Amino acid sequence: MDDLEAARAALAGARSIVVMTGAGISAESGIPTFRDAMTGLWSRFRPEDLATEEAFRRDPRAVWDWYAWRRERVEGVAPNPGHRAIARLEALAAARGAPFLLVTQNVDGLHQAAGSARLVELHGNIRRVKCLDAGHPAARWAPDEHPPRCAACGSWLRPDVVWFGEMLPEGAFESAAAAAADCGVFLCVGTSGLVEPAASLPRVALRAGARVIEVNAEPTPLTAHASWSLPGKAGEILPALVAE
Numbered sequence: 001m002d003d004l005e006a007a008r009a010a011l012a013g014a015r016s017i018v019v020m021t022g023a024g025i026s027a028e029s030g031i032p033t034f035r036d037a038m039t040g041l042w043s044r045f046r047p048e049d050l051a052t053e054e055a056f057r058r059d060p061r062a063v064w065d066w067y068a069w070r071r072e073r074v075e076g077v078a079p080n081p082g083h084r085a086i087a088r089l090e091a092l093a094a095a096r097g098a099p100f101l102l103v104t105q106n107v108d109g110l111h112q113a114a115g116s117a118r119l120v121e122l123h124g125n126i127r128r129v130k131c132l133d134a135g136h137p138a139a140r141w142a143p144d145e146h147p148p149r150c151a152a153c154g155s156w157l158r159p160d161v162v163w164f165g166e167m168l169p170e171g172a173f174e175s176a177a178a179a180a181a182d183c184g185v186f187l188c189v190g191t192s193g194l195v196e197p198a199a200s201l202p203r204v205a206l207r208a209g210a211r212v213i214e215v216n217a218e219p220t221p222l223t224a225h226a227s228w229s230l231p232g233k234a235g236e237i238l239p240a241l242v243a244e
Helices: 003-013 023-027 053-058 060-075 081-095 110-114 172-180 198-207 234-241
Strands: 017-021 100-104 119-121 124-131 157-161 185-189 211-216 228-231
Touching (some): 060 157, 185 234
Parallel strands (some): 100 119
């Protein structure tokens, strides 16, 4: 039995499943990674200069416009076969009563668009907007304002993503860590394994005795420790992993 078949069998029989995804899976849909988004008008900036509250207060228009440009790009792309395979895996797990949780570091909303329902967004969602001072959600705003103001309190609107120096959404990591500590199989897809605290989740699963499957185009710090490491594109490997 080769690694792909062994990993498929492990998923098919897992008492519970946790999937974690990173930028690699969405790159296959044409979404640039965080640093690859620094092109054209934005090439003179570093991501760290635009993704902090301090940067927003210093130059709110630049930060708002960068995220608006990224949001427009996200809204113009579709989930790829990797996203759809994860949604299918969730449905298969539900059909046999196996607990399932998807933990994503991505902010693009493509997992929801593919049909995933049981998920934790560690870093927020670029499609959502909230106000800076009170966190009021905003579904619409004046398009000619850069940035627009919150209709409820008048403070600036900002993307509902986690900036450098900010806490993760309340309870998000705790839910992910609890699921990782209690899963039978942990599937790690398209993530570098370098960004904490997300990078600690497969280690939590390993310590608890779970089998860990890694799908990634390049080796990562997790590769040597994974039960099975499947190099390649998520859009090609994941559909084969969840094939009935």
